Amino acid sequence: MNVAAVDLFCGIGGLTHGLIKAGIPVVAGIDTDKTCKYAYEANNDSDFIHADITNLTGKEVSDLYPEGCVKILVGCAPCQPFSTHTQKNKSRSSDEKWGLLYSFLKLIREVQPDIVSAENVPAIARSKVFLDFITELEDLGHDIFWDKVYCPDYGVPQSRKRLVLLASKFGPIDIIPATHSRDEYETVRDRIGELEVIAAGEVFAGDPLHRTSRLRDINLRRIRQSKPGGTWRDWDEDLLSPCHKKESGKSYGGVYARMSWDTLAPTITTQFYNYGTGRFGHPEQNRALSVREGALLQTFPPDYEFIDPELPVSIKRLGAHIGNAVPVDLGVAIGRSILGHLGEVFDD
Numbered sequence: 001m002n003v004a005a006v007d008l009f010c011g012i013g014g015l016t017h018g019l020i021k022a023g024i025p026v027v028a029g030i031d032t033d034k035t036c037k038y039a040y041e042a043n044n045d046s047d048f049i050h051a052d053i054t055n056l057t058g059k060e061v062s063d064l065y066p067e068g069c070v071k072i073l074v075g076c077a078p079c080q081p082f083s084t085h086t087q088k089n090k091s092r093s094s095d096e097k098w099g100l101l102y103s104f105l106k107l108i109r110e111v112q113p114d115i116v117s118a119e120n121v122p123a124i125a126r127s128k129v130f131l132d133f134i135t136e137l138e139d140l141g142h143d144i145f146w147d148k149v150y151c152p153d154y155g156v157p158q159s160r161k162r163l164v165l166l167a168s169k170f171g172p173i174d175i176i177p178a179t180h181s182r183d184e185y186e187t188v189r190d191r192i193g194e195l196e197v198i199a200a201g202e203v204f205a206g207d208p209l210h211r212t213s214r215l216r217d218i219n220l221r222r223i224r225q226s227k228p229g230g231t232w233r234d235w236d237e238d239l240l241s242p243c244h245k246k247e248s249g250k251s252y253g254g255v256y257a258r259m260s261w262d263t264l265a266p267t268i269t270t271q272f273y274n275y276g277t278g279r280f281g282h283p284e285q286n287r288a289l290s291v292r293e294g295a296l297l298q299t300f301p302p303d304y305e306f307i308d309p310e311l312p313v314s315i316k317r318l319g320a321h322i323g324n325a326v327p328v329d330l331g332v333a334i335g336r337s338i339l340g341h342l343g344e345v346f347d348d
Contacts, residue, residue, distance in 0.1 A: 001346060003024055003025065003070040004027050004065050005072035006026070006029075006064050006065070006073055006074070007030070007074050007075065008073070008107070009030070009031060009078065010030060010040060010048070011031055011033070011321060011326075012040050012306065012321045012322070013325075015074060015325075015330075017043060017044055017328050017331060018329065018331015018332040018335055019074070019332075019335040019338075020046075020335075021331075022338075023335065026044065026046045027064050027065060027066070028047045028048070029044070029048055030056070031050065031051075032052050035308070035317060037050065038305075043304050043305055053103050053104065053107060054103045056107065061110075070114045070115065070342060071111065071114050072113060072116075073108060074119075074334070075119075076119040076120060077104060077118070077120060078100060099129070101118075101124075101130065101133050102132070104118070108136070109136070109140065114170065115168050115342075116137065116165070116167040117164070117166050117167070117334050117338065118165040119163065119164050119330070120162065120163050122161050125163055133165075134165070140169075143173060144165065144166070144167045145175065146163060146165040147164065148161050149162050149164045152186065153180055154178065154329055156298075156329050157186035157188060157190060157265055158265045158268055160267040160327070164334065166341075171345060174337065176340060185264060186264075187264065188259050188260065188262070188263065188264070188265050188297070189262055189283075195292065195296075197285060198211075199212070200214055200287035201215070207292060208313065209307065209318070211292075211315065212289070212291075213275075218239065219275055222256055222275075223281050223287070226256065226258045226281055228283045229259075230257060231256075231257055241256075254266065254278060254279050255277060255279075257280075258279065258283055259279055259280070261283045261284075265279075268323055269323045271319060272297075272319060273290070273316075273318075274288060275288035291322065294322050294323065298322055299328040
């Protein structure tokens with residue numbers, strides 16, 4: 001079957017790599033962050049195009065596809081405007097990223113792909129832009145599936161829910177059934193349990209990605225008193241932050257916390273290397289997650305290359321690259337769903 005995909009908002013290639021693993025060639029990925037180019041091209045037989053999709057024409061994207069192929073256009077627009085992590089007092093409609101789905105839609109209208117897939121946070125389903133998105137797809141002749149997907153059902157070891165949309169001009173399309181039952185979910189231990197012991201602020205000599213952020217003395221004292229699966233309520237009174245003592249802060253038990261070995265990890269964010277921003281403390285060692293551990297929990301393969309030799313190593317930049325990515329194994333599920341659908345269509 002002659003198929004090819006273009007990945008908008010590709011980042012370092014989480015979705016691209018998943019599609020490729022599923023069997024879908026990805027001819028190019030497009031992103032505004034040029035620091036993603038090295039990891040994207042080092043791990044995928046695909047071209048990285050540094051561009052803003054709001055300035056791209058449909059012809060420029062159409063020209064990327066081989067002649068006569070089934071055209072697949074995928075993308076995960078930045079989700080910050082719709083995320084629960086977005087500050088409540090910030091107007092979502094004023095965020096410039098809010099309109100990127102409209103830019104995605106403009107390209108769909110001009111490129112006329114046979115298959116479209118989009119992935120985002122579930123809260124986007126309540127937005128006008130999403131309703132406009134699915135209405136336009138229907139008007140363009142697509143059958144649409146969309147639903148909230150629980151990522152552990154597809155091998156991702158995070159308690160992460162995402163909205164997945166699939167649309168096809170060939171007829172009804174759906175996501176494949178879950179590949180993992182509840183008692184088969186991947187856990188923190190399954191993914192990172194055998195990595196080498198390192199301390200806060202250290203880099204393991206055998207793996208430059210297995211590096212951690214430094215911790216201030218007070219945070220070292222805090223993490224020593226943190227129990228796996230516990231909260232800051234386990235600490236002595238003198239370790240509490242002023243925000244913990246306020247009424248408004250008492251409900252936030254999921255910060256300054258440790259993961260548990262035999263459960264799912266929390267959703268990996270761009271701040272997963274920071275002990276104070278979530279349940280990102282290592283289950284045993286007195287430190288936050290290493291960059292390698294975050295990558296493995298995002299289901300990137302151990303041999304995926306992240307560090308551009310032309311740039312100084314930055315935990316912050318690597319955290320953004322990894323935390324912003326679509327988990328690779330979710331990308332595999334999306335790819336298998338598309339190929340299964342096309343197989344049914346063309347077999348008939």
